[in-house]
């Protein structure tokens with residue numbers, strides 16, 4: 654998944670307008686292979702006629718680190734249950 658970093662209209666998706674901060678592609682739409690990559694680099698191509706950078710790759714899994722032991726979790730909920738389970742004592746400031 655990509656994050657939109659510059660507004661654009663997707664001519665491959667009926668001119669759908671993407672705004673900065675949106676996720677690309679939208680739910681239910683599968684762009685051509687290479688389209689998202691083309692929009693994330695500064696190069697003119699068939700799939701990116703302006704050559705502008707419109708997208709930024711989201712890290713595959715946003716990681717949250719346990720402040721106590723440094724283990725990584727994919728969600729706040731997973732980290733919260735880890736802390737409740739493994740570090741029941743309050744974390745010293």
Ligand SMILES: [Zn+2]
Pocket residue numbers: 719720721722723724735736739740
């Ligand atoms: Zn921990």
